[in-house]
Structures are given as structure tokens and as C-alpha cells.
Amino acid sequence: MSFDPAQLAQIAPLLVVLAGGVFLLMLEAFSGSRNRSYLMPLTVIICAIAIGLELASWSDAAHGSRVIFDGMLTADRLSIFMDCVFLTAAALSAMLSAGFMREHRFEHGELYPLILFATGGMMMLGAATSLVTIFLGIETMSIAVYVLTGSWRRAPKSSEAAMKYYLNGAFSTAILLYGIALVYGASGATGLAELGQRASVLGTQPIFILGMLLILVGLGFKIAAVPFHMWAPDAYEGAPSPVSAFMATGVKAAAFTTILRLFGTAFARPELATGVVGWANILAVIAVATMTFGNLAALRQDNVKRMLAYSSIAHAGYLLIGVVAMGVVGVEARGPVLYYLVAYTFTTVGAFGVVAWLGNRGDERLQIDDWAGLASRHPAAALAMTIFMLSLGGVPPTAGFFAKFYLFRIALESAAPWMLILVVIAVLNSVVSVAYYLRVVTAMYFREVGREPQPIRARGMSLALVICAVATLAIGILPGWLSDLAALATR
Amino acid sequence: MMIPIQDFLLLGALRFGLGVIGVILRRNVLIVLMSIELMLNAANLTLVAFGRARHDPHAHAFAFLVMAVAAAEAAVGLAIVVGIFRNRRSVNLDELTLMKH
Numbered sequence: 040m041s042f043d044p045a046q047l048a049q050i051a052p053l054l055v056v057l058a059g060g061v062f063l064l065m066l067e068a069f070s071g072s073r074n075r076s077y078l079m080p081l082t083v084i085i086c087a088i089a090i091g092l093e094l095a096s097w098s099d100a101a102h103g104s105r106v107i108f109d110g111m112l113t114a115d116r117l118s119i120f121m122d123c124v125f126l127t128a129a130a131l132s133a134m135l136s137a138g139f140m141r142e143h144r145f146e147h148g149e150l151y152p153l154i155l156f157a158t159g160g161m162m163m164l165g166a167a168t169s170l171v172t173i174f175l176g177i178e179t180m181s182i183a184v185y186v187l188t189g190s191w192r193r194a195p196k197s198s199e200a201a202m203k204y205y206l207n208g209a210f211s212t213a214i215l216l217y218g219i220a221l222v223y224g225a226s227g228a229t230g231l232a233e234l235g236q237r238a239s240v241l242g243t244q245p246i247f248i249l250g251m252l253l254i255l256v257g258l259g260f261k262i263a264a265v266p267f268h269m270w271a272p273d274a275y276e277g278a279p280s281p282v283s284a285f286m287a288t289g290v291k292a293a294a295f296t297t298i299l300r301l302f303g304t305a306f307a308r309p310e311l312a313t314g315v316v317g318w319a320n321i322l323a324v325i326a327v328a329t330m331t332f333g334n335l336a337a338l339r340q341d342n343v344k345r346m347l348a349y350s351s352i353a354h355a356g357y358l359l360i361g362v363v364a365m366g367v368v369g370v371e372a373r374g375p376v377l378y379y380l381v382a383y384t385f386t387t388v389g390a391f392g393v394v395a396w397l398g399n400r401g402d403e404r405l406q407i408d409d410w411a412g413l414a415s416r417h418p419a420a421a422l423a424m425t426i427f428m429l430s431l432g433g434v435p436p437t438a439g440f441f442a443k444f445y446l447f448r449i450a451l452e453s454a455a456p457w458m459l460i461l462v463v464i465a466v467l468n469s470v471v472s473v474a475y476y477l478r479v480v481t482a483m484y485f486r487e488v489g490r491e492p493q494p495i496r497a498r499g500m501s502l503a504l505v506i507c508a509v510a511t512l513a514i515g516i517l518p519g520w521l522s523d524l525a526a527l528a529t530r
Numbered sequence: 531m532m533i534p535i536q537d538f539l540l541l542g543a544l545r546f547g548l549g550v551i552g553v554i555l556r557r558n559v560l561i562v563l564m565s566i567e568l569m570l571n572a573a574n575l576t577l578v579a580f581g582r583a584r585h586d587p588h589a590h591a592f593a594f595l596v597m598a599v600a601a602a603e604a605a606v607g608l609a610i611v612v613g614i615f616r617n618r619r620s621v622n623l624d625e626l627t628l629m630k631h
Contacts, residue, residue: 171592178599182606189610198613199626205610206562206623209603210553213569216596217546220573223589224539224580273629345629 046107049096049114052089052122053162059085060155067148075148079137079499082151086130086158093119093126110230111169118166120377120528121296124384125161128289129154131388131503135281138497139395143279145191153190154285157183161293168304170219170229173297177215177261181208184290188278200277207260207270215257221250234305248316251306255318258301261294262355265328272336275348280395280403283344287351287391288384291358295380298362303370312366319366322359323461330356330468338475344394344405346475347387350431353472354383360465361446367453373529375445378522382430382438382514389507390427393420396500399493410479412488420494421483423508428476430511433469438514443469445522538579546572559611559621563604570600 047054063078063085097119099105105114133154140146160180167173185208189201223229225247226237241247256267263271275283302318312319333353340346361376397413397420398404414421430439447462514521545568552565574593581589615621 171595175595175599178603182603185606185610189613192613195617196628198610198617199628201610202559202614202623202626205607206553206559206566209563209566209607210569212603213546213549213566213573216570217573217576220542220576220580223577223592224583227580227584227586229588229592276629 042108049105049107050112050166052092052126053159053166055089055092056085056126056155056162057159059089060152060159063155064149064152067152075146076137078148078151079133082133082155083130085155086126086133090123090126093122106168107166110232111172112163112166113168114166116528116530117296117300117373117377118162120525121165121292121380122162124292124381125158125165125289128285128292128384128388129158131392131507132281132285132289134499134503135284135388135392135395136279138495138500139279139281141497142398142400142495143191143194144400145193145279147190147192150187150190153183153187157187157285158289161289164293165296167297168231168300170223170231170234173301174212174216174219176293177297178212180290180293181212181261184282184286187282187285188274190282191279194277194279196277197279200274203270203277204274207267211257211260211267214253214260218250218253218255218257221246221253223250225250231300231305235307238306238308238311243310243314248311251311251318252316252321254301255321258294258298259325262291262298262358263352264325264355264359265332265352268329268332268352271352272345272348275351276342276345276405280344280391280398283348284388284391284395287347287387291351291355292380292384295358295362295376299365299373299376302362303365303373307366307370317366319363322366323363323457326356326359326363326461327464328356329353329359330465334468334472334475338471340475341407342405343407343410343479344391344403346407346479347390347394350472350475351387353468354387354431356468357443357446357465358383360450360461363461364446364450364453364458367455367458368449370529371526372449374522374526375442375449377525377528378445378518379442381521381525382442382511385507385510385514386427386430386437386439389423389504389511390431392500392504392507393424393427396420396494396504397492399495404490404492407478407482408489409492410482411486413483413492415488416492417494420504423504424483425480426508426511428480430515432473432476434473436512436515438511438518440515441518441522445518535579535583539576542572542576542579544572545569545575557623559614559623562623563607563611566607567600567604570596 100116157180164176167176185205188204189198191197228234259267330353333349337346337349364372430437433439433443450462549565549569578593
């Protein structure tokens with residue numbers, strides 16, 4: 040075992056992001072001027088450089104998976120693909136943050152370094168091929184996001200959200216770590232590939248199974264799956280809207296990447312997946328509970344931001360179907376999950392972005408009545424929100440439609456009757472979900488203006504919303520290339 | 531005399547259980563934070579016990595890493611508690627009800 044500095048080149052994007060975070064932190068601390076407007080473009084540039092480095096290594100990654108630091112990390116196409124998703128979410132959230140913070144007068148320059156540190160954690164998580172790096176990645180990501188959630192210090196809601204998110208997050212981390220300790224104790228290995236090999240000898244040893252289930256619970260908290268979701272509505276509602284966008288997309292996507300890797304590699308054996316206490320069986324039940332609860336709770340919300348929070352719980356339920364499918368039909372089920380995550384990221388950042396854009400100082404305008412008649416005043420924003428709502432509901436020709444289509448198709452490939460039931464429940468759920476998404480659309484188009492909207496005017500914000508809307512439409516109208524790319528990434 | 535590994539594992543499991551009970555039952559944020567530390571400690575103890583039984587130094591290194599991370603996490607947690615206290619002069623979890631629907 041030795042340290043090979045040459046391998047640092049293979050994690051260059053991660054290093055760029057982390058070093059960029061430190062650089063911005065120092066710049067913010069030591070620059071004399073009160074003006075902080077240069078931080079946002081710099082953040083976006085750092086993300087763009089990292090994406091460029093990722094894309095440059097895409098063709099190299101085809102020649103077998105690259106093992107880094109004795110199997111701690113990898114730089115395969117799955118990690119490259121997901122890193123680009125995290126970095127995009129980070130850049131878009133940063134673009135939303137600038138205008139939002141200026142309007143609500145909490146221009147803390149630390150927000151951008153924290154976004155970059157959290158993104159670094161996500162990238163570590165996306166590349167992690169060992170329980171050690173999974174733990175480290177989750178913590179690097181989570182600790183930064185706890186602070187981001189509470190960054191709007193004067194708003195009591197924000198610090199309350201941070202407290203709830205922190206307590207649940209730290210609790211789940213402890214459970215995850217105990218699970219890791221048990222899995223290590225039973226198998227003597229922490230590398231995922233090694234664990235996968237030893238699992239055949241271990242079979243269904245109780246400590247190993249218990250450890251696996253505890254890890255499942257820990258990750259269940261991170262993706263806000265029912266019954267581990269109770270923090271999510273409050274955390275998403277209380278956090279500043281651009282941070283909610285980042286939490287709902289980046290954090291969730293990173294946790295799902297880990298789940299795909301962990302359960303697709305270390306615990307992939309059929310007796311672990313579909314045995315008596317197999318994770319696929321458990322996740323199938325959790326998936327049904329998550330999407331049904333998320334949708335039913337979202338139906339009765341009058342607060343648009345809280346509705347989006349519950350809807351993001353419901354989407355974790357749909358995504359879990361893909362994970363269950365992976366347990367039954369194998370790793371090719373990862374492709375549709377990746378496609379879904381991309382579609383979901385652009386759509387959700389956009390939706391939270393419009394929420395952030397609509398509010399003005401001292402008045403966040405989160406109630407659905409505040410959205411009445413928006414189309415007559417700001418037709419472009421209303422159109423963008425309509426695109427996002429249709430996409431979240433899974434209506435063609437938006438990204439959300441094909442995301443669900445591919446996901447349900449791979450689930451049906453297994454031909455197991457209970458998978459069919461799962462898909463039927465999911466389809467029913469998406470039909471129900473259209474009802475509350477359309478409520479926002481009807482409020483915007485078919486109701487009279489109540490209070491005159493005074494949205495935030497910020498170029499970065501508008502640009503981010505345009506990018507999200509165009510991407511949501513483009514992925515929906517031309518779904519083939521992204522689906523091919525996602526399939527390549529999982530091979 | 532070697533203490534058998536089962537004793538360590540049992541102690542770890544007991545402490546983990548106590549931590550979980552503390553998180554679920556106690557309403558003072560600081561006590562809840564301590565309970566979470568108890569859970570992390572239990573996990574660490576289990577990790578080190580397994581590492582010793584297997585003569586594997588990696589587990590010990592991992593335990594140190596966990597300690598460093600847990601310290602960072604606790605620092606952020608206490609900062610959030612201070613933020614909450616500044617806003618409302620209380621650290622009782624049952625009073626965090628701004629967003630109940």
C-alpha cells in the first residue's frame with residue numbers, strides 16, 4: 040500500500056472544486072471591499088472548469104474502471120456522469136443565490152465556498168468505492184449543507200430548518216456508521232468490490248445483514264424516504280429557496296449514486312437482494328410508502344415551497360423503483376435512474392428557482408394565492424413554471440415524462456408480478472400528482488392578480504431559469520441522446 | 531488476560547441503544563447532541579473491536595477519521611444551536627414549531 044501522487048491527476052475535478060472553495064473563502068475574507076458580486080461568477084467558472092475536466096476524461100474512463108488510492112475511489116463513467124449533474128446543480132443554485140441573497144439582505148460570501156465544499160463531498164460520494172470514502176463523502180456533503188440551510192441567519196425559519204436537518208442528518212450518519220462497522224466486522228473488508236466477493240462466503244450471516252440494513256436506513260434518511268422523511272418538508276421549506284433547490288437535487292442525486300453503487304456492487308447477490316430480508320424487497324415497500332405519502336401530503340399544501348418539498352419526497356419514491364429494478368434485472372437498471380436524476384435536477388432547480396424569484400424583501404410569497412394571475416404580469420416566468428410543473432407531473436413532451444417512461448419500462452422488464460404492481464401504483468401516483476402541479480398552473484393562468492407581484496430582478500437568476508426550462512424541454516423532446524449517454528455511463 | 535471481543539461488541543450495542551433512546555426521548559437539543567455522540571462512539575468502539583480481532587490496522591485508521599469528522603460535525607451542530615438560541619432564547623425541540631402544518 041503506497042501513495043502515488045500521479046493518481047491525484049485522476050481526481051483533478053474534485054481537487055479543483057475543493058481548492059476553488061478554499062480560494063473563494065480566502066478571497067471573501069481578505070478582500071477589503073464590501074462588494075461580493077464577483078463570487079457568484081467565480082463559483083460558476085470553477086464548476087465549469089471541473090465539468091470540462093470531467094468531460095475530458097470521459098473517453099479514458101472507457102478502458103476499464105480506474106482504481107484510485109487502493110480502491111478508495113474510482114473514476115469510471117458513472118462518477119463522471121453524476122459529477123456533471125452535481126456540478127450543474129451547484130452552478131445553477133449559485134446563480135439563483137446571488138439575486139436571492141441581495142434581495143433578502145443576507146449577502147454572506149461564505150455561501151459559495153460552502154456550495155463548492157458540499158459539491159466536493161458529492162463528487163467524493165459519486166466516486167466512492169469503499170465504505171470509508173462513502174462515509175467521508177456523506178459527511179463532507181452534509182456538514183456543508185447543514186450550514187447552507189441555516190445561512191439565512193435572521194430568518195428564524197432558516198435556523199429551525201438547519202436544526203431539524205442537522206439532528207436528523209447526524210442521527211442517520213451515526214446509524215450508517217454503526218452499519219458500516221458491523222458490515223466490516225462480519226466481512227473484514229471495506230472496499231465495495233471486495234465486499235461483493237466475500238458476500239458469497241458470508242451468505243446471510245446475521246451481523247452482515249443487520250449492518251446492511253442499518254446502512255440502508257442511514258441512506259434512507261439522506262434521500263428522505265418514508266419513514267425517514269420527517270425532516271425533509273421543514274428543512275426544504277425553511278432553507279433559503281436556492282439552497283432548497285440544491286438540497287433537493289444535489290444531495291438526493293449523490294445519495295442515489297451511492298445507493299446504486301453500494302447495492303449494485305457490494306450487496307448485489309440475489310440472496311441479499313431478494314431474500315427474506317433482501318434490500319430490494321424492503322425498498323419496494325419503502326418506494327410505495329414514499330411516493331404515496333409524498334403525493335397525498337403534497338395534495339393538501341397551500342404553500343408552494345412545501346408542496347415542492349413533499350413532491351421531492353414522492354420523486355424519491357419513483358427513483359427507488361429503479362433501485363429495486365436493479366436488484367431484480369441487474370445493473371442495466373442504473374441507466375434510467377441516471378436519466379431520471381438529470382431530468383429531475385433541471386426541473387426541480389427550476390421550480391425552486393421560480394419560487395425564489397417571485398418573493399421580495401420581507402415577503403417570500405409562498406402561498407398559492409400569491410401566484411394568482413402571474414401569467415398576465417410575467418408570462419415568461421409563468422411559462423417556465425408551467426414547464427417545470429408538467430415535467431414534475433410526468434406530462435409529455437417534458438423531461439419528466441421520459442424519465443418516468445424509461446424507469447417504468449426497465450422495472451417491467453423483470454416480469455415479476457410484484458414489479459408490475461409497483462409500476463401500477465407508481466403510475467396511479469403520478470396521475471394524482473398532476474392534480475397539485477396543475478393547481479399552480481391554473482392559479483397562474485386562470486385567476487385574477489391578487490397582490491401585484493414584485494419579483495427579484497437579477498440576471499443570474501433569469502439565466503438559470505432559462506437554462507433549466509430549455510434543458511427540461513430539450514431532454515423531453517430529444518430524449519434519445521441522454522438515454523444513450525446514461526446507458527454508456529453505467530456499462 | 532484478553533478481554534473477549536463479545537464484551538466490546540455488547541458494550542457498543544448497549545451504548546448505541548442508549549444513544550438512540552436519548553435522541554428519541556429527550557427534548558433538550560444539547561442532550562440530543564450528546565446522545566448522537568454516544569451513538570458515534572458506539573460505532574467507533576465496534577469498529578476498533580473488530581479491527582483488533584482481525585489484526586487490521588485499517589479499522590483503527592478509520593476510527594481516527596471518524597473522530598475527526600465527528601468533531602467537525604459537533605462544531606457545526608453547536609453553532610446551529612447558538613443560532614437557534616439567539617433567535618428564540620430556548621433550546622427545547624418541542625418549541626421548534628414554526629413550520630407545522
